Amino acid sequence: MIRTPADFRRIAVALAGAGSMISVVLIAELLLHWPFYRPMYGTFGLDLGSPLAVKFREGNMRATGPFIEATIAAFCLTFTVFAASQIRSAFTTKLFHLGLMALLVAGVAAPQSRGALLGLAVGFAAIYLYRRSQTVIATLLVGAAVFAAFFVTVGLQPETTAPADMHSSETIEYRKRLMTRGMEEFAKSPLTGDTFPNILSRMQDLRQGEGIVDFVNTYLWVALLSGVLGLLLFLAAFGTRLFHLWTLRPRLRKAGFGPGAAAFVFASLCAPVVMLIFTSFGARIPMLVFATFGLSTALLTAVRKGRRPREVFVAVGPAAPDMRVPPRAGSFTRVSE
Known part of the structure; x- marks a missing residue:
């Protein structure tokens, strides 16, 4: 059960630890051009077909690690960065914490997923917005503008026959065609959508070299399958949780929580909203998104019930002001740093 600040702290530490190990693998794959897990x-005897193809971008291998696809690897790793950013007190020195953060960010960059990098920027902006750090918010807004300009430039650049740019141009062109054809099919049944076999049979003209029709836009995919009604419900799953987490801020300290745990969950909900524009809703992505939904529900329940466990400081060890608020004088047994 996830009920106390200590529970959220343990989850964040576990995510940071898992993310650091995966980051080492991804960075090594990128540097060595060696997909460690593919031969396994x-x-x-597991024949997954085209998803096992090793992909390159700008002459560099897109690291996948234990994941099927590079974009999925980067998507999942962003959550570990948000978790690690809120557990500074779990490290003996600030340098160690910064070192871990650098390792995790490098791990996110290794698969060379632009969507994940944009999601990372959005997530950090959400963290600082939630914690109301005005200076950092201004910096991140400028960074977001730079990212937006970059994406617009990439989207508008003409096709090129240069080998290094060929894959990027093909990817951009495919996304444009997918959106155009997807909207045509959506117009045929805009309210409730259609079955996946019917949609797939009508969009065979988008079958690419891997032999599949890759729905690299989750919102388009949801709209095609369930229409406007389904898309609104899908967006509401994110929107309602973000709204309740935002309105929860004044009650965090009263319930014994600092802003760190809620900021981590808030960022983990904001980032996928952006990243799902650039990837399909398959493999481990749904598992992680739904787990984040559950984590947000657990946090909302714990804060609303006002649990303030007395064993938190003794069980965790050194005080963690980023995940909890300090106890009132005389309320807890003091633990020395």
Whole structure:
């Protein structure tokens, strides 16, 4: 059960630890051009077909690690960065914490997913907005403008035949065609959508070199399958949780929580809203998104019930002001740093 600040702290520490190990693998794959996990599927007789293809961008291998696809690897790793950013007190020195953050960000960059990098920027903006750090918010807004200009430039650049740019141009062109064809199919049944086999059979003209129709826009995919009604419900799943987390801020300290735990969950909900524009809703992505939904519900329940456990400081050890508020004088046994 997830009920106390200590529970959220343990989850954040576990995510940061798992993310650091995956980051090492991803960085090594990028530097060595060696997909460590790909041969394992053949060894155990798992034939996944085209998803096992090794992809390159600008001459560099897109690291996948234990994931099927590079974009999925980067998507999942962004959550570990948000978790690690809110557990400064778990490290003996600030330098160690910054070192871990640098390792995790490098891990997110290794798969070379632009959507994940944009999600990372949005997530950090959400964290500082939630914690009301005005200076950092201004800096991140400027950074967001730079990112937006970059994406617009990439989207408008003409096609090129240069080998280094060929894959990027093909990707951009495919996304444009997917959106155009998707909207045409959406117009045929805008309210409730259609079945996946019917949609797939009508969009065979988008079948690419891997032999699949890749729905690299989750919102378009949801709209095609469930229409406007389904898309609104999908967006509401994010929107309602973000709204309740935002309105929860004044009650965090009263319930024994600092802003760190809520900021971590808030960022983990904001980032996917952006990243799902650039990827499909498959493999481990739904698992992680739904787990984040559950984490937000647990946090809302714990704060609303006002649990303030007396064992938190003793169980965790050194005080963690970023995840909890200090106890009132005389309320707890003091633990020395």
